[in-house]
Amino acid sequence: MITGINHLTFTVSNLNRSIGFYTDLLGLRLHVCWDSGAYLTAGDCWLCLSLGEPRPAGDYTHAAFSVSDDQLPILRERLGEAGVTEWKQNTSEGDSIYLLDPDGHQLELHSGSLASRLEALKEAPYKGLVWC
Known part of the structure; x- marks a missing residue:
């Protein structure tokens, strides 16, 4: 059975820009980053940023x-x-x-x-x- 949300992953086009947005503007905590990704947290919520070609939802x-x-x-x-x-x-x-x-x-x-x-x-x- 599902017990909760484990993590969210967003594909980003510029990792450094997105890390700055989520940490400097929104206050998330950066734990690790590497060439193509990063792990951050907002309280107990784990967020993964993954370098790629984003296609955000239009709904x-x-x-x-x-x-x-x-x-x-x-x-x-x-x-x-x-x-x-x-x-x-x-x-x-x-x-x-x-x-x-x-x-x-x-x-x-x-x-x-x-x-x-x-x-x-x-x-x-x-x-x-x-x-x-």
């Missing part, structure tokens, strides 16, 4: 990272100053920043949780919502 597919309520405004300002592109505006419960990494991978920085989302759905359910 709603994205990776969402948890951010505390007090850190999200700081990140929003830092990302704005760096000229990072936002691909969507938040319309759901919990504050979020939807941004693109240097290769166009869609990311979300989110300050809510599943529990807070489910609580919000009690007040404003999605069309066709079924509680299981």
Whole structure:
């Protein structure tokens, strides 16, 4: 049985640029890097950057990272100053920043949780919502 997400891997076109983006702007911790990749962590989330030819999803597919309520405004300002592109505006419960990494991978920085989302759905359910 699946017990959780083990790691995420993003293909990147420029390893040094992506390492800088994820460490300097987003605050991930770099553990190791080599000619064609790197391992970083965001809390308990393991992220692998793999050098290649990226083909980011053109749909709603994205990776969402948890951010505390007090850190999200700081990140929003830092990302704005760096000229990072936002691909969507938040319309759901919990504050979020939807941004693109240097290769166009869609990311979300989110300050809510599943529990807070489910609580919000009690007040404003999605069309066709079924509680299981």
